[in-house]
Amino acid sequence: MRKKLWICLALVLIIPGLLFTVSCTTTANEQEGETSDQPADTPDQPADTPVEPVVGASDGTIKVNTEGMTKEQIFYNEHVYFEFDKASLTAYGQEVLTRKAEFMGENADVYITMEGHCDERGTNEYNLTLGDKRAQSAKSFLIDLGVAANRVSTVSYGEERPADEGSSEEAWAKNRRTTVVSD
Amino acid sequence: MIRYFIKPAIVCTIFFILILTHPCIADDDNYNYIDIDNPSSRKIPIAIPVFVNTAGSAADSPVFKQMSDLMIESLEFTRYFNVIDRGAYLVDPVNPAITRDKVKFQNWSTIGADFLVTGGLKLSGNNIKLELRLFDTVKGKRLVGKGYRGTVSDQRQIIHRFCSEIVRHFTGSRGIFNSKIAFVSTGTGNKEIYTCDFDGHRPKQFTNNKSINISPAWSSDGKWLAYTSFLKRKPDIYIKDLKKQEKGAVIAKKGLNISPAWRPGKFVLAATLSFSGAQKIYLLTGTGKVIRKLTRNWGSDLSPTWSPDGQKIAFVSDRSGNPHIYVMDVNTGQTERLTFHGKYNTQPSWSPRGDRITYSSIEKGSGNIYVIGIEDQDPIRLTDKSGNNESPTWSPDGSLIAFSSTREGRSRIFVMTSYGTDQKRLLALPGKQSNPKWSPSFTK
Numbered sequence: 001m002r003k004k005l006w007i008c009l010a011l012v013l014i015i016p017g018l019l020f021t022v023s024c025t026t027t028a029n030e031q032e033g034e035t036s037d038q039p040a041d042t043p044d045q046p047a048d049t050p051v052e053p054v055v056g057a058s059d060g061t062i063k064v065n066t067e068g069m070t071k072e073q074i075f076y077n078e079h080v081y082f083e084f085d086k087a088s089l090t091a092y093g094q095e096v097l098t099r100k101a102e103f104m105g106e107n108a109d110v111y112i113t114m115e116g117h118c119d120e121r122g123t124n125e126y127n128l129t130l131g132d133k134r135a136q137s138a139k140s141f142l143i144d145l146g147v148a149a150n151r152v153s154t155v156s157y158g159e160e161r162p163a164d165e166g167s168s169e170e171a172w173a174k175n176r177r178t179t180v181v182s183d
Numbered sequence: 184m185i186r187y188f189i190k191p192a193i194v195c196t197i198f199f200i201l202i203l204t205h206p207c208i209a210d211d212d213n214y215n216y217i218d219i220d221n222p223s224s225r226k227i228p229i230a231i232p233v234f235v236n237t238a239g240s241a242a243d244s245p246v247f248k249q250m251s252d253l254m255i256e257s258l259e260f261t262r263y264f265n266v267i268d269r270g271a272y273l274v275d276p277v278n279p280a281i282t283r284d285k286v287k288f289q290n291w292s293t294i295g296a297d298f299l300v301t302g303g304l305k306l307s308g309n310n311i312k313l314e315l316r317l318f319d320t321v322k323g324k325r326l327v328g329k330g331y332r333g334t335v336s337d338q339r340q341i342i343h344r345f346c347s348e349i350v351r352h353f354t355g356s357r358g359i360f361n362s363k364i365a366f367v368s369t370g371t372g373n374k375e376i377y378t379c380d381f382d383g384h385r386p387k388q389f390t391n392n393k394s395i396n397i398s399p400a401w402s403s404d405g406k407w408l409a410y411t412s413f414l415k416r417k418p419d420i421y422i423k424d425l426k427k428q429e430k431g432a433v434i435a436k437k438g439l440n441i442s443p444a445w446r447p448g449k450f451v452l453a454a455t456l457s458f459s460g461a462q463k464i465y466l467l468t469g470t471g472k473v474i475r476k477l478t479r480n481w482g483s484d485l486s487p488t489w490s491p492d493g494q495k496i497a498f499v500s501d502r503s504g505n506p507h508i509y510v511m512d513v514n515t516g517q518t519e520r521l522t523f524h525g526k527y528n529t530q531p532s533w534s535p536r537g538d539r540i541t542y543s544s545i546e547k548g549s550g551n552i553y554v555i556g557i558e559d560q561d562p563i564r565l566t567d568k569s570g571n572n573e574s575p576t577w578s579p580d581g582s583l584i585a586f587s588s589t590r591e592g593r594s595r596i597f598v599m600t601s602y603g604t605d606q607k608r609l610l611a612l613p614g615k616q617s618n619p620k621w622s623p624s625f626t627k
Contacts, residue, residue: 085505085527121545121548122527122529122545123529123530123543123545123550123573123574124397124398124617124618125397125398125442125455125485125486125499125529125530126485126486126499126506126529128411128418128439128441129439129441129455129457129462129483129485132438132439132457132462133462133483136460154438155416155417155418156418156439157395157413158418160374160395160397160413161395
C-alpha cells in the first residue's frame with residue numbers, strides 16, 4: 001500500500017520534474033535577478049504537481065517551490081534541508097517546520113514519519129547516525145511547537161535514498177534533508 | 184626421495200584429501216622469517232613451470248596449465264612474490280624434472296629464480312593426483328613437498344592449500360588463501376550483500392531481499408555474518424548462520440541498529456543502537472540481548488572494531504565536534520582519542536596483528552585510506568589522488584587491506600599491501616561494489 005503510494009508519488013514528482021527542471025531553475029535565477037514582483041515566464045504546470053527544489057544562488061540554501069500547492073501538498077512536499085555534516089535546523093528549516101506544526105494542529109488525524117537523509121559524501125554508517133539526528137531534530141522542533149510526540153516517528157536512511165543521484169553541489173544540497181511520510 | 188600416498192578410509196568422498204607426504208620440517212633448517220610485508224624488502228623471486236604429466240602417457244588437458252597458472256595468480260596476489268616469466272626458463276620441455284635428484288638447480292638460479300615450484304599431475308578422468316614441491320634453487324634443497332588427491336573441481340582448494348604451505352614457509356603464517364570477502368553490490372538495483380573468495384573469484388549473492396543491506400560483519404570463527412538491513416523499512420541488525428543460511432537473531436530496537444562487530448572468540452557483538460535516544464555502542468549477545476552499554480560520552484558513537492585480543496574497541500565518535508577515531512578498553516571504560524589530523528575520520532578496522540588501525544579520512548571532498556600505529560599514533564596515508572577511497576578492511580593475516588574506490592569511475596573493491604603498495608582491483612560486477620569486509624581464515 002505504502003509502496004504503491006511511493007511509486008505514484010515518485011512518478012508525479014519525477015516525470016514533470018524531469019521535464020521542467022531546466023526551465024524551473026532558470027526561472028528562479030531570473031526571478032532573483034529581477035527587482036519587480038512580476039512573475040517570470042513560467043511553463044504550464046498542473047496544479048497538483050510538486051516542483052523540484054530550487055537551489056538559491058549565493059548561500060547554497062535550498063527551498064521547495066510550493067507555489068500553487070494546497071496546504072496538504074506543501075506539508076508532504078516541502079522538505080527541511082541541512083548544511084553539510086550538520087543536524088541543526090537552519091532558520092528556513094524552522095520556518096518550514098512551523099508550517100508543518102500548524103498543519104498538524106489543524107489535522108489531528110495526521111501521523112507521520114520524519115525520514116532523515118544525507119548526501120553521498122561521508123561514510124554509510126556515519127551518515128546513518130547523521131540522518132537519525134536530522135530526523136530527531138526536526139521531530140523535537142515539532143514537539144516544541146505542541147505536536148504530540150506519538151504522532152511523529154523517525155527513521156534514518158543515511159545516504160541510501162538520495163533525491164538526486166548526481167554528484168554536484170546542487171544534488172548534495174537536495175539530498176541533505178528530512179522528508180515527511182504519512183504513517 | 185620417498186613419497187607415499189596414504190589411502191584413507193574416506194577416499195570415496197568427493198572432497199580432496201590432503202596427505203602429508205614427508206615430514207619436511209627437517210628440511211626447513213634455520214630459515215629466518217623476513218619482514219616481507221615491508222615494501223622495501225625485495226619480492227621473493229620464484230619460478231612456477233607448467234605442471235608435468237606423471238601419468239606416463241601423453242595427456243593433452245588444459246588442467247596442467249590452468250592449475251599452474253592459478254598458483255602463479257594466487258602467489259602474486261599475496262604481493263610477496265615475483266614470479267619469473269616462463270619465457271625465461273631454461274628447462275628441457277620434453278623431459279622437465281620435478282624431483283630434487285633430477286632438477287638442475289643451476290638452470291633456475293641462473294635466471295634469478297631463487298625458488299622453484301614443481302608440480303607432477305596425474306589426471307585420470309575427473310580425478311587429480313598432484314605432487315607439489317618447493318625448492319630452494321640456490322641451496323639445491325627441497326623445502327616443502329606435498330601430495331594431493333581430488334577431482335578437477337577441487338583444483339582451487341588444492342592449489343590454495345599448497346600456496347598456504349609456501350607462504351607459511353616464508354612468513355610463519357598460513358596467509359589468506361582460506362578467507363573470503365563480503366561486500367555490498369548494487370547489480371540487482373538494490374544494495375545486497377555478496378561474498379567472494381579472497382581473490383575475487385566465485386562471487387555469490389548472500390542477501391536477496393530487495394531492500395538496503397550494508398555493513399557485513401564476520402564472526403571470528405567464520406560461522407556467523409551480521410549485517411544491517413532495511414528489510415522492515417528501518418535499519419536493523421540481522422544475524423545469519425553462514426553454513427545453514429538460517430535466520431538467526433534480529434536486533435530491531437526503536438531507532439538505529441547499525442554497525443555490528445563481532446568480539447573475537449565470542450558469540451558477542453558490539454553495535455550502535457539509538458533506542459535510548461542517543462547513538463551509543465552496546466555489547467550484545469549473538470542472540471540480540473543487550474549485555475551493557477559501552478560508550479557514555481556526549482555525541483554519537485559508532486562503527487566499533489575489536490582489537491584481536493577482544494579487550495578493546497576502536498570506534499568513531501563526534502564528541503569533539505567532528506568524527507574521529509577513539510580507542511576504549513571495554514573492561515575499564517578508559518577511552519583515548521587516536522586521530523587528531525583532519526576533520527572526518529571514520530570506518531576504523533583493527534589489524535589482526537594488533538598494532539595498527541586502518542580507517543578512511545575525508546579531505547577536500549574525497550576519501551583516502553590511512554593506517555595509524557596504536558603506539559606511535561602517526562597516521563600514514565595509503566591512497567592518493569585516486570577517486571574516493573573508503574571502507575578499509577584487513578586480510579586475516581594482517582598483510583593486505585581491501586577497500587572501495589571510485590578511481591575507475593564506479594565504486595569497485597581494491598586490494599593493496601598494508602603499506603599501500605600494489606593497489607589492484609579485486610573484481611568488477613554489474614552495479615557498484617562497496618563495504619568490503621575480509622573474513623577470518625576458515626579452518627576446515
